[in-house]
Amino acid sequence: xxxxxxxxxxxxxxxxxxxxxAGAIWSLVTGMYDAYVAGDRARIDACLDPAATIWDxxxxxxxxxxxxxxxxxxxxxxxGDGPEETGLYAYDPVVDVFGDTALLRHWLRVTFAPAPGxxxxxxxxxxxxxxxxxxxxxxxxxxxxxxxxxxxGGEPGTV
Numbered sequence: 017x018x019x020x021x022x023x024x025x026x027x028x029x030x031x032x033x034x035x036x037x038a039g040a041i042w043s044l045v046t047g048m049y050d051a052y053v054a055g056d057r058a059r060i061d062a063c064l065d066p067a068a069t070i071w072d073x074x075x076x077x078x079x080x081x082x083x084x085x086x087x088x089x090x091x092x093x094x095x096g097d098g099p100e101e102t103g104l105y106a107y108d109p110v111v112d113v114f115g116d117t118a119l120l121r122h123w124l125r126v127t128f129a130p131a132p133g134x135x136x137x138x139x140x141x142x143x144x145x146x147x148x149x150x151x152x153x154x155x156x157x158x159x160x161x162x163x164x165x166x167x168x169g170g171e172p173g174t175v
Contacts, residue, residue, distance in 0.1 A: 031112050038111040041118050041148060044156050049104050049124070057089070065149065065157040073142055073163035099137055099170035103127040116150040124163075128170050140169025 044063055051059030061082065070079040072088060079085050105125040112119045124144050128137040147160040 031114065033111045033113040033118070037113050037118070038109075041111050041113075041120055041156055042109045042122075044148070045109075045120060045122070045146060045158070046106050048158070049106055053104055061085075063158055064161075065159045068158055069160045071162040071164075073140070073165050099131070100129040101126055102129050118148040118150070118156065120146040120148065122146075126169050131172060135172050136174070138167060138169050138171050138173040140165060141167040 048060050048063040051057075051063070064082075064085075066082050068081070068085075070085065072079055074092075076088070079088055103126070105127070107123050107125070109120060109122040122144055124140075124142045126140040126142075128139065130136050142163050142165045144164065145160075145162045146158050148156045149159050150156050
């Protein structure tokens with residue numbers, strides 16, 4: 017699986033977002049997706065505040081903090097138990113910065129290998145919102161992530 021070069025340049029015309037801040041925020045989030053593709057849980061977690069809350073794309077209750085995130089991960093199906101993800105594409109970022117708080121909205125597309133017999137599988141399309149806080153040292157961390165699936169993926173259909 018691969019992460020494509022993220023498309024889109026964060027808008028600098030949004031409230032308070034300098035191009036440098038918008039770029040740093042977008043880089044953090046796309047870096048988190050890069051870590052997901054690499055299977056690097058430690059790098060993913062380094063992008064998240066330890067008390068972060070998450071509305072996960074798979075549904076379920078609000079995940080609150082690292083312990084609940086680890087439990088959710090442990091409950092997920094093992095690799096090979098579902099459609100094979102082949103790509104992750106983050107695009108169309110919109111960034112606002114309000115002091116030490118930032119709001120990022122973007123789309124995420126997950127692609128899948130064809131099913132047995134070569135049947136194409138639909139991509140998953142999610143619109144995501146992340147709330148980030150800047151630490152005293154200037155580093156951004158995700159404090160909330162909302163993953164909102166608009167098209168379920170991994171099902172047969174016309175791509």
